[in-house]
Amino acid sequence: MKRIKVSNNVIRRMPRYLRKLDELQEGGTSRVSSFELGQQLGLTPSQIRQDFSCFGEFGQQGYGYNVAALREQIAAILGMDRGFRAILIGVGNIGHALMDNFSFRACGVELAAAFDVKENLIGTEFKGVPILPMDKLEEYLKKNEVAIAVLAVPKEAALKVTEVLTENGVEAIWNFTNMELTEPNSPILVENVHFSDSLLALSYFVSERMDENAAKPAQE
C-alpha cells in the first residue's frame, strides 16, 4: 500500500467512505462509480478519485469500483485488519455506554479489558470484557501489548493515568475526558472526543440561521 503523506482532510473522509460502502453492500450494491459515490456523500467525483489515489488504484476504467473490494481496501488503510488491542479506563457512565453500545469489533479493535476503582465492579465482567482493579493497570500493560487506551475517567484522574499509559508503551489514547492531554513532546497519540466542541458548533449554526431568518423581511 502506498504511504505518501496524506492530509488530515483525506483521512477524516475515509471512515465516511467506509460507512457508505457498508451501507451499499448491505443494500446489495456490488459496483459504484466515483460519480454515484459523490452524489451520495455530497462530494465531487474528482475529490473521491484523488482521495483514493493517495493509497493506490482500486478501480477499473469504464467500470468503477467493486464495493466489497474497495471496502476491504479502505478497512486495511484504516488499520482495521491489524487486530489492535484496546483497554477501557474508567467504567462510569460513558465507559459503560461504550462497552454496551459501541462495537469495537466493527472497527477491527479488540476490547480486551476494562479498569476501574469501584469495588462493586472489580472482578465482574461485561459482555465478556473483564473489569480489573485500577491498581493492576501498570502490571497489565507490562504483560500485554495495548495499542489504544480508551480514557473515560473523571477529569481529576486523567493526567495520572495518561502518565502510566505513556510510560508503558501504549500507542494512543482515545480521550473522552474534557482534559487537553496533548503534551508538546509526548510520544503518545491522542484523539479527542470533545462533546462540547460539537454542541457549540451546532449552537453556532443554529444562531447563524436564526439571525439570517430574522434579517429577512417576513414572507407572505
Add this chain to the structure above:
Amino acid sequence: MKRIKVSNNVIRRMPRYLRKLDELQEGGTSRVSSFELGQQLGLTPSQIRQDFSCFGEFGQQGYGYNVAALREQIAAILGMDRGFRAILIGVGNIGHALMDNFSFRACGVELAAAFDVKENLIGTEFKGVPILPMDKLEEYLKKNEVAIAVLAVPKEAALKVTEVLTENGVEAIWNFTNMELTEPNSPILVENVHFSDSLLALSYFVSERMDENAAKPAQE
C-alpha cells in the same frame, strides 16, 4: 456582530479558543496576545487574528486581548447566551451518560426534558430533568419551542423520531445514533457524533506510525 460567511474551519476552532480562554481565566491570566495563544494551541498568531477578525475587533494594539472579554465575545458568537432549549430523546446508556456527566449549562444550553419509552423511567426525573413518555413528544414540541434535540435512541427509532422533530419546528439535531440523518432537502440542521469515525482515524494514525517505525532500521 459581523456575520460574513465564515468557513467551517474557523467555526470548528472557536470552541477550542473558548476552552483555552476558560483555562487561562481559571489560572488567573487576564491578558493574552495572539502570539501566546498561538503557542498554546499550536496555531500561528496570524491565523488567530484572522479568525477573530471574521467576527469583529476584540483586541487592542500594543496590548493584546483581555481574556475575560474575549471569552464573552466568543461565547456570544457561538450562541451560548441565547438560552437555547434542548431535549434529550432516548435515555439509554449514552443518553444517561450525557444527563449525568455532560454540562449543557456550560454550553449555554438548557436541557429541559428527556423522553423515553421505558415504563420504569417515565415520570421520574434525573438531576432536575423530567423524563417524559415518548408518545408525549409531539405534544411537548407543539407547546414548547425547542432549538436542539439530542438524539440518543436506538438506530431503528432514529428516522421516525427525526420526522417528528422536523415536522414540529426543531432547529437542529445533535445526533448520537450511527444513522446518517441528513436528508438532501431537510431544513433541520444535523451535527453528527460518530464515535467510529473518530476511532478509525486514530487507528489510521497508529497504523501509520507503526509502519514508519517498522521501515526504519533498528536503532542502536
Add this chain to the structure above:
DNA sequence: TAGATTGTTAATCGATTAACAATC
C-alpha cells in the same frame, strides 16, 4: 514617547476541481 501588538492587505501554500489521455 517607544515598544508592542493589533487588524488587514498581499503573498504563499495546499486542497479541491476540472480536464483528459489511458484503458477496461
Add this chain to the structure above:
DNA sequence: TAGATTGTTAATCGATTAACAATC
C-alpha cells in the same frame, strides 16, 4: 468496438501565513 470511468496532471479556488501600517 464504442461507451464509460478511471488515475493523474493542470487549473482554480480557498485557507493559511507573512508583512506592515495603524495605534494603543
